[in-house]
Amino acid sequence: MKSDLYKRRLVLFTGKGGVGKTTVASAFALSCAKRGMKTLLMQVNAKDRIGAIFNQDPIGEEMVELGPNLYCVNSTPASAMREYALMTLKIKIIYRAVFENKIVQSFLNAIPGISELVLLGKAYYHAAVEKRGKKRRWDIVVLDAPATGHGIFLLKIPSVVTSIIESGHMFEEAERMKAMLEDPEFTSVNIVTLLEDLPINESKMLSETLQEELNIAVDYIFANKVLSNPFTEEEENTLHRLEDSDTLLDSLFQSARFHGARVASQKKYADILKEKIDCFTIEIPYFFDGADRAEQIEKISKIISTQLNQTGEVE
Amino acid sequence: MSVSTSGKLAELVSRKRVIICVGSGGVGKTTTSAIIALQEAKRGKKVIVLTIDPAKRLANALGLASFTGKAQKVELEMEGELWAMMLDMKACFDEVVVRYAPPESRDEILSNRIYEYFSTSLAGTQEYAASERLYQLYESGEYDLIVLDTPPTTHALDFLEAPNRLGDAVNSRALQWLYKPTVFAGKKGLGVFSMGTTYVVRILSKLTGAQLLEEFSTFLSAFSTLFDGLQERGKAVRDLLSRDESTFIVVSTPDPLTLKEAAFFYEKLGKDQNTVGAFVINRVHDFGIDDEDLRRPIVNISTKLDTQFENPRSVAQKLVDIASKYSTLKKQDFRAMKDLKNNVSGDVPIVYMPYFDRDIHNAEGLERARLELFDKEKRI
Numbered sequence A: 001m002k003s004d005l006y007k008r009r010l011v012l013f014t015g016k017g018g019v020g021k022t023t024v025a026s027a028f029a030l031s032c033a034k035r036g037m038k039t040l041l042m043q044v045n046a047k048d049r050i051g052a053i054f055n056q057d058p059i060g061e062e063m064v065e066l067g068p069n070l071y072c073v074n075s076t077p078a079s080a081m082r083e084y085a086l087m088t089l090k091i092k093i094i095y096r097a098v099f100e101n102k103i104v105q106s107f108l109n110a111i112p113g114i115s116e117l118v119l120l121g122k123a124y125y126h127a128a129v130e131k132r133g134k135k136r137r138w139d140i141v142v143l144d145a146p147a148t149g150h151g152i153f154l155l156k157i158p159s160v161v162t163s164i165i166e167s168g169h170m171f172e173e174a175e176r177m178k179a180m181l182e183d184p185e186f187t188s189v190n191i192v193t194l195l196e197d198l199p200i201n202e203s204k205m206l207s208e209t210l211q212e213e214l215n216i217a218v219d220y221i222f223a224n225k226v227l228s229n230p231f232t233e234e235e236e237n238t239l240h241r242l243e244d245s246d247t248l249l250d251s252l253f254q255s256a257r258f259h260g261a262r263v264a265s266q267k268k269y270a271d272i273l274k275e276k277i278d279c280f281t282i283e284i285p286y287f288f289d290g291a292d293r294a295e296q297i298e299k300i301s302k303i304i305s306t307q308l309n310q311t312g313e314v315e
Numbered sequence B: 001m002s003v004s005t006s007g008k009l010a011e012l013v014s015r016k017r018v019i020i021c022v023g024s025g026g027v028g029k030t031t032t033s034a035i036i037a038l039q040e041a042k043r044g045k046k047v048i049v050l051t052i053d054p055a056k057r058l059a060n061a062l063g064l065a066s067f068t069g070k071a072q073k074v075e076l077e078m079e080g081e082l083w084a085m086m087l088d089m090k091a092c093f094d095e096v097v098v099r100y101a102p103p104e105s106r107d108e109i110l111s112n113r114i115y116e117y118f119s120t121s122l123a124g125t126q127e128y129a130a131s132e133r134l135y136q137l138y139e140s141g142e143y144d145l146i147v148l149d150t151p152p153t154t155h156a157l158d159f160l161e162a163p164n165r166l167g168d169a170v171n172s173r174a175l176q177w178l179y180k181p182t183v184f185a186g187k188k189g190l191g192v193f194s195m196g197t198t199y200v201v202r203i204l205s206k207l208t209g210a211q212l213l214e215e216f217s218t219f220l221s222a223f224s225t226l227f228d229g230l231q232e233r234g235k236a237v238r239d240l241l242s243r244d245e246s247t248f249i250v251v252s253t254p255d256p257l258t259l260k261e262a263a264f265f266y267e268k269l270g271k272d273q274n275t276v277g278a279f280v281i282n283r284v285h286d287f288g289i290d291d292e293d294l295r296r297p298i299v300n301i302s303t304k305l306d307t308q309f310e311n312p313r314s315v316a317q318k319l320v321d322i323a324s325k326y327s328t329l330k331k332q333d334f335r336a337m338k339d340l341k342n343n344v345s346g347d348v349p350i351v352y353m354p355y356f357d358r359d360i361h362n363a364e365g366l367e368r369a370r371l372e373l374f375d376k377e378k379r380i
Helices: A021-034 A077-089 A092-099 A102-110 A114-129 A148-164 A169-182 A197-214 A233-241 A247-276 A293-310 B008-014 B029-042 B057-062 B089-100 B103-111 B113-120 B125-140 B153-171 B173-179 B191-195 B197-208 B210-242 B256-271 B298-305 B312-343 B363-375
Strands: A010-015 A039-044 A064-067 A070-075 A140-144 A187-194 A218-226 A280-285 B018-022 B046-051 B081-086 B145-149 B246-252 B276-284 B350-354
Touching: A010 A021, A010 A114, A010 A148, A010 A197, A021 A039, A021 A070, A021 A140, A021 A187, A021 A218, A021 A293, A039 A114, A070 A077, A077 A114, A114 A140, A114 A148, A114 A169, A148 A169, A148 A197, A148 B113, A169 A187, A187 A197, A197 A218, A197 A247, A218 A247, A233 A247, A247 A280, A247 B298, A247 B312, A280 A293, B008 B029, B008 B276, B008 B363, B018 B029, B018 B210, B029 B046, B029 B081, B029 B145, B029 B246, B029 B276, B029 B363, B046 B125, B057 B081, B089 B103, B089 B125, B089 B210, B103 B113, B125 B145, B125 B210, B210 B246, B246 B256, B256 B276, B256 B312, B276 B312, B298 B312, B312 B350, B350 B363
Parallel strands: A010 A140, A010 A187, A039 A070, A039 A140, A187 A218, A218 A280, B018 B145, B018 B246, B046 B081, B046 B145, B246 B276, B276 B350
Antiparallel strands: A064 A070
């Protein structure tokens, strides 16, 4: 049985750079919001793309409402550090005196990994702690995580901290984060990929590292930009045989052959993917008309929702 | 064999000693770096391409079986030599320690737990190690050209900032105060520190735990013996990158958002006085069908297919549908590239590569791409 992503509290998307993590994370978050779940879409230390996707101004450290039930924030280490320190110290004036001091700031900047720790801590806070009145503020937190290398750094940091220190506030925080990441009922890590050679190799490496070093099993693979071929096999074969008889046919055949070759290549890599990673794959089609991104996200969110429904446990 | 240098990009890479490819993730930086290196190796130079990427993709593109932190020679027929190297961060940092640390603190550093993580697995250090390795290769004088492939996304700029950041951090009073607390004891006028060091330590350790601070302080006092060397090196790298013999090439795809990021790199690099020599735009759709042809009745096309297909009308319709999709992509791609051109000063060439129907993952594919990029240079 496949896991029900809509029952998780923290859902992460990572993968090779440029494969469409932000698109997929945004679309999944939208599908959550459409189910009536209070959804927070989080970016960490990113150059904002979500604002553009939803046809809005760039999103910064301030939380923004993208639509019914859907909020978004783009956290930076500085803002996360401020929130974390305020939460821990509880007294603003001490924070100001100590943390807004340039010397202390450069000190904090110099501690390796502290950015990752406070950013992950913020995700943890929103997913596990934050309340509105007596109820949880968020039903689900969707994290548009950094690409492979930096994504692994982010997930690894609690283990690094707990292996360096053995007690204290930060140790306890790191322990809690680690437990959260390793709990498959709470956290879901998903890989976005393209059906191409290098992204697939990287996805395999990523899923192995997550399993071996972090004890995290990847939930779903999201294959983005999947092409389909309108021609029958017979037509396809004839197309390849044909000599170009004039310039119009020439350009028509060129497009069709290019398309056919890309479809065939994707199919080959889809098979390799199945062999390499034992995960259910959600397929997101390629959109040729890139004009209206908001509309595209809407479509993709429906596709994701439908495919997740078909995998079993989802109602 | 003659290798063309008539294109603007060919001319640029022919007169540089250090080329750094920057850009967002997934735009083909690694492959582009390999193609540039191949071009100059074919012209007779001894070239090395250095990749930071943990995915080891350069090995794929160069047809190498595996990759190591040591320079490997690519066994292809060419006038010069092509070498490839993957950044081995741990080894790179260890070398720094061995070079700069006095013998008595060497072991203390190498066995420190913070050092262990600092040198291998934390963000920012990768970029620092890359700039360190770049400089070592440059200094060795063994290569006529070094092509560096940087890590993806927004962090690509960390590469530039890493030497600064490390240099500044090392130089900062805060760090000195932590590993040499006595220096500041009793001094006045140091802002927060006049409140008393112990007070600040208490607040900070409430946040991090006293133990982490202590470990870090031990690490720093050992590592501080390296500081002068690191600082000097950071400055040397910055100098090298701003010199005439170095250039940055911004790599992108024609996706409008990705091109926006490319423009951001360009601006940022310009501000830091490092020059961008060229843009390389990969995966550009450059075929399709004219609008005029698109408006023709389907029957004009289907009659030409009569003898070949069982259902020529349906095939004709599908052909037109697909071609019109690629025409749309072509228009989008060229519009986005023109937008970039309007934002960039006139003498920086924007070179583009057509979208290939298969991935480049062997020497043949790489050579085909090299010919496209240099011999048949296409510019916006």
